[in-house]
Amino acid sequence: MKTVRIGAGAGFGGDRIDPAVALARDGALDYLVFECLAERTIALAQLARVADPSEGYDKLLERRIRAVLPDCLRNGTRIVTNMGAANPWAAAQKVAETAADMGLTGVKVAAVLGDDVLGHVAPYPLDDTGMPAEALGTRLVSANAYIGSAGIVDALQAGAQVVICGRAADPALFLGPLAHEFGWASDDWERLGRGTLVGHLLECAAQITGGYFADPGLKDVPDLANVGYPLAEVGEDGNAVITKLPGTGGQVTLATCTEQLLYEIHDPARYLQPDVVADFSNVDFTEIGPDRVAVSGGAGHPRPETLKVSVGSRDGWIGQGEISYAGPGAVARGRLAADILKERLLPFQNAIAAYRSDLIGVDSILPGDSDAPPPREVRLRCAARCDSREVAETVADEVETLYLCGPAGGGGVTRSLREVIGIRSTFMPRSEVEVSVRIVES
Amino acid sequence: MKLHEIAHGRTGDKGTTSNISVIAYHAKDWPLIEAHVTAERVAAIFDRHVTVTRYVLPKLHALNFVVEGALEGGVTRSVALDAHGKSLGFAVLEMELPA
Structure with a gap:
């Protein structure tokens, strides 16, 4: 055969x-x-x-x-x-x-x-x-x-x-x-x-x-x-x-x-x-x-x-930034940084179509709450989808400024910007x- | 006992829909999994409103959950870190079962 x-x-x-x-x-x-x-x-x-x-x-x-x-x-x-x-x-x-x-x-x-x-x-x-x-x-x-x-x-x-x-x-x-x-x-x-x-x-x-x-x-x-x-x-x-x-x-x-x-x-x-x-x-x-x-x-x-x-279409830009906090109080400092970011981005809220900030190590991946003990280190991640490239860049900029204008001990900032190609069927x-x-x- | 101890699975995506398989390691655990890992319990894992359909594959001792609305904005436009929701299956495997 x-x-x-x-x-x-x-x-x-x-x-x-x-x-x-x-x-x-x-x-x-x-x-x-x-x-x-x-x-x-x-x-x-x-x-x-x-x-x-x-x-x-x-x-x-x-x-x-x-x-x-x-x-x-x-x-x-x-x-x-x-x-x-x-x-x-x-x-x-x-x-x-x-x-x-x-x-x-x-x-x-x-x-x-x-x-x-x-x-x-x-x-x-x-x-x-x-x-x-x-x-x-x-x-x-x-x-x-x-x-x-x-x-x-x-x-x-x-x-x-x-x-x-x-x-x-x-x-x-x-x-x-x-x-x-x-x-x-x-x-x-x-x-x-x-x-x-x-x-x-x-x-x-x-x-x-x-x-x-x-x-x-x-x-x-x-x-x-x-x-x-x-x-x-x-x-x-x-x-x-x-x-x-x-x-x-x-x-x-x-x-x-x-x-x-x-x-x-x-x-x-x-x-x-x-x-x-x-x-x-x-x-x-x-x-x-x-x-x-x-x-x-x-x-x-x-x-x-x-x-x-x-069907693919241009769907704006996603700007993204990350910063780490570690040691005692890491989660609290990460959350404070997230609150500060949110306030600084208020003037752009009408230009932001989707926004999300998470603490990697705590709540960035899985839905729901957890009773797990706090991790030794966390990484704040913030991402926004915007029609305007400039506004998306501003979101990444504001993560970077957390170095000097945010909570204690922020380190290891990375940032990115990408054009969004949305796919529909x-x-x-x-x-x-x-x-x-x-x-x-x- | 966590489902993770007696079952494994894999997660895939299409648009805003996630599909999550749950597969028994051993035949002896299949009745427990089939009885307790319901569409309602899977839906309850999500923070957002989702519609869950459960498909049963008795020969393979496997369940396939199709979770509509699981992936905000779809993979291509999502601002989530895991835009594909590849890790979601492990949220299902965290489920507590009667020992």
């Missing part, structure tokens, strides 16, 4: 590269998939593209490709990624150029296009306000539809060795190769559901091999420093075994698989994807060997009629989204 070996080479844009190199070299993979695109990333990439039409793809694209391409070509491993971000065609050209520069000629690189729907999004209502996207006016910067696996399948059928997408749904990066290899029909909901399950389990890379998992004493993970990335051995029926390379750190167990199964899932019976409504409600995991977990029981239902669209009929493939050869 045919088995497809598919691995994950990144679970987010900043992810480690070495474990991907190990998979490319030793994984005997058919496919290596890099998932690098978050909601906000694509809006930022869109701004970069507006500033320079040859930009707007992942900053680490060239580094990642240089690191794995020779091994992938040697081992017959094809690469699929969403590192195209806001500009998959420029990214494909960059990959071809990089390959040529490494002396690797004749490499076919495909860009999957069509997720950029900025030109059509105007009339569609946004999830939070119900207002049409056009109400964002000049603040609107991006609109990208979550497209499915069809463009990836087309690219692979055309012989691409590297497939570069923009805003494809994360699991579709894995479902595409599987549907291509096994010839799954676009209405074979059960297999599409299972392929989506494999994609969902792998798309966050180390999150299924012991990353984001360790809790000393309760969940100890061996050699987390050298955590390996996962691969799946997938059969024609869509059932799979999740594993990792021998000799790498981390672990693949029922517990790591169950945590990842439910990660960022709402109703497990209805995981909405562009290709299928995947059903994870009857999934079963079985440990069949060390770091080997068999996955079965995935299912699927007919795909949604509409595609989710991520809408839904669009499939007919508005036309996917195509364009190929370049090194």
